[in-house]
């Protein structure tokens with residue numbers, strides 16, 4: 001008889017959502033969770049879906065916030081995580097915050113009561129050969145033995161334990177009257193493009209003021225379990241500046257090979273470069289600007305960069321321990337390992353960031369695995385939906401798939417195909433500053449839910 005068991009490793013946000021979705025669409029599920037037999041450095045209980053830090057699922061505003069939109073889509077897909085979050089809400093203004101213990105208790109109770117789900121407590125250190133369908137959802141704190149096994153399976157050199165994140169800016173908030181596009185020495189890229197970077201010029205006074213601000217800004221400290229070495233290739237900006245005020249100017253901010261067309265006679269003292277981060281060209285990361293500056297300080301300091309005075313950040317920089325695979329390279333569009341398609345990945349280990357995003361990938365992985373077991377197809381959600389955009393980011397929507405530049409990310413509007421809202425509102429009034437951006441988000445959110453509803457018929 002065909003084995004229709006789906007083994008899910010990791011009873012966190014992603015694993016629980018995957019188990020729920022798969023069990024509700026016909027699969028028999030064994031959910032393997034190592035706690036309390038073996039703990040992690042951040043979890044404190046034996047409950048499934050324990051929130052290790054904040055108790056917030058962030059904004060619940062589906063019209064104007066991308067994570068709020070993701071909430072809405074997940075609710076429409078019958079998400080367990082969203083149902084339990086809604087049932088355990090605590091007051092948090094426009095955010096969806098939850099009673100931490102009540103939430104974990106609710107998820108645990110519903111998983112344990114599901115007739116098609118069995119929970120097995122114990123660490124999985126390797127994937128048994130006779131498991132036909134597997135979802136690995138062991139999160140950022142995957143136990144070391146399993147991490148080594150995954151490393152071997154993916155054929156990669158490193159399973160990134162070190163998450164160096166540079167800030168990412170929405171392209172339409174860069175002032176291109178100050179910045180310009182050019183590659184250093186006009187070097188031709190593989191795509192035949194010699195203007196692949198956005199460049200922001202600094203004169204000597206601006207550079208000195210910027211370095212002062214970087215050095216003075218408040219920094220986050222590593223947690224005791226985050227004693228990770230700095231890799232020379234990704235030193236935090238402030239560490240570089242501490243080594244010498246000129247060091248960044250000889251590193252990521254070097255001004256050579258670039259001519260500012262807005263001021264061709266003036267040689268910039270330093271140049272900050274941004275590199276395209278997604279295939280749509282809506283998001284650009286600041287090259288070499290991984291940092292442990294606190295988030296509020298980052299916004300202030302990085303807006304000192306000429307051309308970025310009004311920048312809106314899709315993600316701010318950071319540096320912390322993490323475990324994630326190079327998904328665009330090693331996974332197919334159905335979240336399966338290309339070299340061993342009985343294995344799927346879900347949650348933070350796939351390179352998404354955050355409770356909600358991790359659960360969202362769990363939702364899709366669960367549906368996909370159940371469809372595989374039933375020998376049916378599960379077409380991915382359209383790229384215009386938050387679910388589809390997130391899937392696209394980790395399985396190929398990212399530029400330069402397979403490159404070392406793949407970095408975890410929260411959901412944001414920059415991952416969805418852009419829309420051009422009208423210049424006037426329904427009453428013919430010209431939009432004031434900021435209003436058009438809001439109108440654009442609303443249009444994109446409405447499109448997402450309409451497209452999700454159309455796709456969901458039959459899925």
Ligand SMILES: Cc1cc2nc3c(=O)[nH]c(=O)nc-3n(C[C@H](O)[C@H](O)[C@H](O)COP(=O)(O)OP(=O)(O)OC[C@H]3O[C@@H](n4cnc5c(N)ncnc54)[C@H](O)[C@@H]3O)c2cc1C
Nearest residue numbers: 010012013014034053054124138139143347348354355358
């Ligand atoms: C210290 C820290 C703070 C964070 N703070 C936030 C925050 O404030 N907000 C936010 O949105 N996100 C935060 N995150 C990210 C957060 O971990 C993820 O968003 C989310 O929990 C990931 O969900 P997941 O299901 O992928 O992993 P997890 O929720 O971590 O679940 C993975 C599960 O797998 C189990 N496991 C691991 N290895 C094995 C094994 N070999 N065998 C069996 N079981 C195993 C673990 O015990 C765990 O229960 C934080 C992460 C860390 C590490």
